[in-house]
Amino acid sequence: MPLSTPGERDAPVPPDDAGVSFVMPVLNEQRYLRRAVASTLAQDVPGPVELVVALGPSTDGTDALARELADADDRIVLIENPAADIPVGLNRAIRASRYPTIVRVDAHSELASGYARRALRTLARVQAANVGGVMRADGRSxxxxxxxxxxxxxxxxxxxxxxxxxxxxxxxxxxxGVMRRAVLDEVGLFDESIRRGEDWELNLRIRRAGYRVWFDPRLEAVYWPRESWTRLVRQFRATGAWRGELVRRYGRGNSLRYFAPPALVGAAAVSAVTAGVQLGRRRRGRSWVLHLPVAGYALLIALVALGRGGGRGWRDKAWTAAVLPSMHVSWGLGFVWALVRGARDTVDTSRLDGRNTPLP
Incomplete structure (x- = not known):
């Protein structure tokens, strides 16, 4: 029987064979698109299926590959997304879709076998408006x-x-997210003024409307992260900036864990200023305690890198020790900047150059 939580609304449950629309915004994804599309169309679900691909202004041959894939499979529908922004592309794809359940797919991801069928069962069982699973990040280099x-x-x-x-x-x-179209139509689609974190904001509106957002750990999707340090830093700075913007807009609706990176940036700034003052003094007093947060963070990173979570060899461990603070500091700097000034027109530029080579 469907679960019911007092004070929450049940999302509509369409017939099992009513159909599923997968939606995928794409920009400079020649390297990943073929596998993402293959894992999507391999999903075994009852009823008709379509994959609506919103094509941004790519420069790496993504559009040609998308047309090749669409010519080979009439379930693929191509639409234009000249704005390039993810929420705009998602909304265009949803509006162009035909079926009552929407499955968001990232071109940097690959859905596990049975993902969509299991998600449909969970949606119906708990009568949720949206259900998501686990991101399993993986890498090749x-x-x-x-x-x-x-x-x-x-x-x-x-x-x-x-x-x-x-x-x-x-x-x-x-x-x-695997979402009921009727709820999206009720609460509104993705907020196109939010360029990162648009999923969190949409789910906030879904929850405020009384519907359930559900986590099912049996749902898994592989995610392929950025391939270079500069792209990673650009991505995380933009992500942090938009989280700072979301904090400006929604305040306490944000989890406390989002404040850890900006706290690290603040602690590093205090430590740097303290070090500068100490250099000009012979007696340092007790100001050394102001270095403890950064020292503790450095120790934590070292323990993670040297432990099992750091990889197998010294090369892996060195990369882990470099990657973690790169993510945290760039995210935290973006957050602080946007918290003070707003995210404004901050864009994730990590996919804009289009310099990718196809995967084997």
């Missing part, structure tokens, strides 16, 4: 594998449910 280890670590991204949770239940947000 030493650097990308280090980033994946950071993603999968509680230290790396703060231990959110979709980074390794094991207990099913109500959630703050949902990775990717």
């Amino acid at each position: 030493p650097f990308q594998r280090a980033v994946a280890r950071a993603y999968n670590s509680r230290v790396g991204l703060g231990g959110g449910a979709y980074h390794g949770g094991t207990e099913e239940g109500p959630a703050e947000s949902a990775y990717l």
Whole structure:
């Protein structure tokens, strides 16, 4: 029988064979698109299926590959997303879709076998408006594998449910998301003024409307992180900036874990100023205690890198030790900047150059 929580509304449950619309915003994803599309269309679900791909202004041959894939499979629908922004592309894809259940897919991800069928069962069982699962980050190069280890670590991204949770239940947000179209139409689609964190904001509105957002750890999708240090830093700075913007807009609705990176940036600033003052004095007094937060953080990173979570060899461990603070500091700097000035027109530029080569 469907679960029911007092004070919450049940999302509508369409017939099993009513159909599923997968939606995928794409920008400079030639390297990953073929596999993402293959894992999506391999999903075995009752009823008709379509994959609506919103094509941004790519410069790496993504559009040509997308047309090739669409010519080979009439379930693929191509639409234009000249704005390039993810929420705009998602909304365009949803509006162009035909079926009552929407499955968001990232071109940097690959859905596990049975993902969609299991999600549909969970949606119907708990009558949720949105259900998400676990992001399993993976990598092919030493650097990308280090980033994946950071993603999968509680230290790396703060231990959110979709980074390794094991207990099913109500959630703050949902990775990717399998959503009921009727609820999206009721609460509004993605907020196009939010360029990062748009999923969190949508799920906030879903929850405020009384519907359930659900986490199911049996749902898994592989995620391929950025392939270089500069792209990683650009991505995390933009992500941090938009989280700072979301804090400006929604305040206490944000989890406390989002404040850890800006706290690190603040502690590092205090430590640097203290060190400068100490250099000009012979007697340092007790001001050394102001260095303890940064020293503790450095020790934590060293323990993670040298432990099992740091990889197998010294090369892996060195990359892990470099990647973790790169993610935290760039995210924290973006957050602080946006908290003071707002995210404004901050864009994730990590996919804009389009210099990718196809994967084997």
